[in-house]
Amino acid sequence: MKLIATLVSIAALASVPLWLRDPYLMNALITTGIFIIGAMSLNLLLGFTGQLSLGHVAFFGIGAYTSALTSLGFDIGVFGDFHIVHEPWPPIAGFFLAIVVAGLCGYLVGRLSFRVRGAYFVIVTISFAEVVRLVALNWIELTQGPLALNNIRSIAIPLPGLSELVIRTKLHNYYLVLTVAVIAYVLIARLVRSHFGRAMRGLMENETLAVSVGIDVTRTLTLAAVISAAIAGAAGSLYAHYIRIIDPDIFAFINTVTMVIMVISGGKGSLAGPIVGGLIFGLMPVFLRPIMAPEAQWIAYGGVLIVILFLLPRGIVPSFSRLLSKQRGQAPAPDGMAFAKNDAKEPA
Amino acid sequence: MTTAVPALKVEHVAIHFGGLVALSDLNFTVDEGEIVSLIGPNGAGKTTAFNIVTGFLAPTHGSVSYRGTPLDGLKPHQIADIGLVRTFQRTSVFPNDTIYDNLLIGLHRQSRVHLPEALLGLPRARLTERKVRERAHELAEWVGLGRRIHDLAGSLSYGEQRLVGVALALAAGPSMLLLDEPVSGMNASETHTFVELIRNIRSRGVTILLVEHDMPMVMSVSDRIVVLNYGRIIAEGPPDTIRNDPAVIEAYLGKAAVHA
Numbered sequence: 270m271k272l273i274a275t276l277v278s279i280a281a282l283a284s285v286p287l288w289l290r291d292p293y294l295m296n297a298l299i300t301t302g303i304f305i306i307g308a309m310s311l312n313l314l315l316g317f318t319g320q321l322s323l324g325h326v327a328f329f330g331i332g333a334y335t336s337a338l339t340s341l342g343f344d345i346g347v348f349g350d351f352h353i354v355h356e357p358w359p360p361i362a363g364f365f366l367a368i369v370v371a372g373l374c375g376y377l378v379g380r381l382s383f384r385v386r387g388a389y390f391v392i393v394t395i396s397f398a399e400v401v402r403l404v405a406l407n408w409i410e411l412t413q414g415p416l417a418l419n420n421i422r423s424i425a426i427p428l429p430g431l432s433e434l435v436i437r438t439k440l441h442n443y444y445l446v447l448t449v450a451v452i453a454y455v456l457i458a459r460l461v462r463s464h465f466g467r468a469m470r471g472l473m474e475n476e477t478l479a480v481s482v483g484i485d486v487t488r489t490l491t492l493a494a495v496i497s498a499a500i501a502g503a504a505g506s507l508y509a510h511y512i513r514i515i516d517p518d519i520f521a522f523i524n525t526v527t528m529v530i531m532v533i534s535g536g537k538g539s540l541a542g543p544i545v546g547g548l549i550f551g552l553m554p555v556f557l558r559p560i561m562a563p564e565a566q567w568i569a570y571g572g573v574l575i576v577i578l579f580l581l582p583r584g585i586v587p588s589f590s591r592l593l594s595k596q597r598g599q600a601p602a603p604d605g606m607a608f609a610k611n612d613a614k615e616p617a
Numbered sequence: 618m619t620t621a622v623p624a625l626k627v628e629h630v631a632i633h634f635g636g637l638v639a640l641s642d643l644n645f646t647v648d649e650g651e652i653v654s655l656i657g658p659n660g661a662g663k664t665t666a667f668n669i670v671t672g673f674l675a676p677t678h679g680s681v682s683y684r685g686t687p688l689d690g691l692k693p694h695q696i697a698d699i700g701l702v703r704t705f706q707r708t709s710v711f712p713n714d715t716i717y718d719n720l721l722i723g724l725h726r727q728s729r730v731h732l733p734e735a736l737l738g739l740p741r742a743r744l745t746e747r748k749v750r751e752r753a754h755e756l757a758e759w760v761g762l763g764r765r766i767h768d769l770a771g772s773l774s775y776g777e778q779r780l781v782g783v784a785l786a787l788a789a790g791p792s793m794l795l796l797d798e799p800v801s802g803m804n805a806s807e808t809h810t811f812v813e814l815i816r817n818i819r820s821r822g823v824t825i826l827l828v829e830h831d832m833p834m835v836m837s838v839s840d841r842i843v844v845l846n847y848g849r850i851i852a853e854g855p856p857d858t859i860r861n862d863p864a865v866i867e868a869y870l871g872k873a874a875v876h877a
Contacts, residue, residue: 456736463735463742464721464728464749471722474711481671481705482789483697483726492732 282447286440294555295439301551302446303508304524306453308531308543310500315529316538317461318493319473320383320390324398326524328498331374331401332367332505333515334412337421339363340510345410360424364506371502372495379494383487395522402520417516424510442511449507453500458540460496469493534577536584545585549573622685624649624793624824625701630669630679639665640848643679647793647826652819654827654835657845658868663828664706666845667797670826671703672696683793698726702791706798709782712771716762716781719770720753723788727752753788760784760814775802783814793824800831812838836860844868 289295311325342357374397382393405412412418424445425433436445460466468489471479480486509515527550528543535546553573557566581588623646630643640662647653655663668674670681672693681688683701691699711719721728728749734742757766760780765773770781779799786794796815800808808831815838819825829835835842836856844852844859846868852859859865 459736459738463746464725464730465732465735467718467722467728468725470714470718471711471725474713475708477673478705478708478711478785479722480693481697481703482723482785483694483702484722485692485694 279447279451283444286443292439295443297552297555299439299442299446299511300508301547302443302450303504303511304527304551305531305544305547306446306450306504306507307501308528308535308547309450309453309457310497310504311528312532312537312540312543313457313460313497313500314493315532316536316542317466317473318469318490320386320490320493321529322394322494322497323391323522323525323529324378324394324396325497325501325528326520326522327394327398327401328371328375328501329505329508329524330398330405330515330519332371332502333509333519334405334418334505335370335502336360336363336367336506337418337509337515338411339366340422341418341420343411357422359427360422360510361426364424364503364510367502367506368499369502371505372499375494375496375498376491378498379491380487383490383494386490398520398522398525402517405517405520412517415516417514418509419514421509421513421515423513424507436510442507446507446511449503453503454540454544456496457500461540465489465492530574534574534584536586536588539584539586539590542584542586549585623647624651624684625670625826626682627666627670628680628682630666630676630681632665632669632674633677638848640669640676643845643848643850645843645850645853647824649824650819650822651840652815652825652827652838654829654839654842655845656829656832656835656842657851661845662848663845664797667703667795667826667828671701671795697789697791700790700792701795702786702789702793703795704779704782704786704797704799706801710770710773710778710785712769714770715767716757716770716773716784717753717766719781719785720756720788721749723756723785724749724752726789756784756788759787761810776804776807779803779811780814783818787818787823791823793826794818795826795828797828798830799827800829800834808834 285298286295289298307325307329310328311322314320314322314325338355339358340360340363342355344352344354346352378393378397382390406414408414409416423435423437425435427433434441436442461469468479468484471482471484472486472489476486505519508519530550531546532543533546534550535544536542550570550573553570554566557569561569577585583591625647627643627645630640631638632640643662643666645653655666657663665674669676670688672688672691672695675690683696683699686699688696688699688701711722714722728745730742730745733739754763754766757763760783762773762777762780762784765777770778773781779802783794783796783799786796799815800811803811812834815825815827827835827839836859839856841855842853842859843850844862844865851864851868852862854862
């Protein structure tokens with residue numbers, strides 16, 4: 270049942286470019302899709318371990334810069350005459366490096382802050398994002414600072430036997446983003462339904478009891494941070510190669526807030542939550558633009574968020590799945606994620 | 618008595634909280650397969666002793682070892698890996714999960730697979746999952762909650778939550794189980810069933826250390842009793858000896874009797 274719903278959703282999303290020709294809307298869908306991947310990675314931390322990363326955009330931005338610099342190459346001076354020179358590599362290598370580097374940063378931040386957790390994690394992540402932003406702004410030799418890195422090449426996927434597929438058009442980018450999103454979704458779903466996910470849930474609900482049955486707090490939370498950061502890094506890389514120009518504004522706090530809003534409104538701790546929340550808040554500006562002044566748009570944006578949280582405090586997806594299961598006369602699934610009911614329904 | 622090495626050995630353990638001496642020079646052992654109770658008036662240091670043995674508190678002095686392995690400096694999850702698992706007085710379950718999911722979380726140690734195996738859904742990960750899910754059903758049946766396995770743990774009665782707590786601890790696969798006031802809040806018939814359960818657990822080769830206030834229950838189930846008062850041991854021995862020990866009677870009744 271759930272598997273069918275997932276497959277139908279994917280098919281519906283895959284069919285969009287076949288009937289939607291408007292390049293403006295396609296562009297909105299692609300950037301929204303990229304942010305949804307970021308929101309899904311944030312949800313792994315916020316929804317499944319209860320740790321709020323308010324600097325999540327740092328991992329996204331690190332992914333973007335890593336990927337851009339890998340494909341552009343750089344020449345930086347260290348200690349007088351000694352230079353580190355990197356020749357441009359294929360962008361696809363940048364994509365994978367972005368995942369690795371962002372994951373590594375997730376490991377460092379996790380190790381640093383999960384000894385104390387809670388508010389400390391929030392503070393460490395905010396500071397981390399700000400530090401990374403300042404580095405990107407001031408290390409002009411490497412990042413061009415506010416002048417931005419531009420002319421970032423498009424990702425080219427090598428095809429066996431043939432030459433390669435350059436992801437240049439919106440159509441290509443749409444399918445690339447969709448593919449990465451589906452892979453990220455499946456990985457997160459598998460993770461939270463495995464014993465790793467149960468360990469996270471146990472820690473979130475009752476840490477003392479969880480450690481008493483042998484769950485290692487630091488290891489579990491750090492693992493979640495690494496995977497979350499790595500996925501955010503992948504999203505950042507897609508962003509860099511789609512927009513093809515990045516500057517330190519990518520690290521703006523508002524970008525983190527956008528992801529948090531997507532997760533909270535859609536429903537944290539639910540796999541589909543960030544997708545639903547992301548589609549609503551990612552596409553809302555597109556529909557508001559013809560009918561409202563920019564200032565009014567922001568007010569409407571805030572208003573919709575308040576209404577959603579007021580009427581559906583647990584988020585859209587958990588509230589509706591609760592309603593559905595009530596109608597069917599079943600016990601409501603706690604927070605929209607009952608392991609028990611997912612027995613036979615591994616996603617494809 | 619056997620000459621075998623005791624399973625649990627607590628040697629010269631003391632803990633101070635600032636100026637307060639919660640435990641001073643605590644020494645006792647628990648043999649393999651024994652059921653030992655730790656009793657004493659409120660504030661005697663029973664739960665503190667439990668917290669030290671299971672790594673939730675570090676003693677100021679002294680050491681604890683299990684089957685010859687010193688537990689000093691080990692974290693609670695590492696002590697669980699060695700085979701020592703405890704239950705809690707209050708927070709004994711994950712309230713927002715079903716009994717089934719509670720037990721699955723408890724089965725963490727049995728469900729470990731490598732991350733790539735879990736992410737890619739490899740055969741070994743699937744096989745482990747299947748086994749673990751079967752085991753969760755068995756455990757629920759075993760504590761008599763098989764029919765309510767999909768109920769939220771938080772919706773159960775206090776006594777039932779206690780049973781889930783024990784099943785959770787057993788899910789971790791302990792060779793020694795530490796039960797912190799397991800029958801408090803249970804009625805007489807629930808307590809009776811619980812005593813049977815404890816005996817049943819012991820007959821499967823699990824050593825048991827119990828903290829409990831319910832004296833009839835302690836007397837009926839224990840092989841040996843250790844009595845604490847003001848952070849020190851005042852008596853130790855089989856139930857019959859303890860029942861008639863003047864120091865124990867004074868600790869429980871003496872002062873009240875004198876002031877009456």
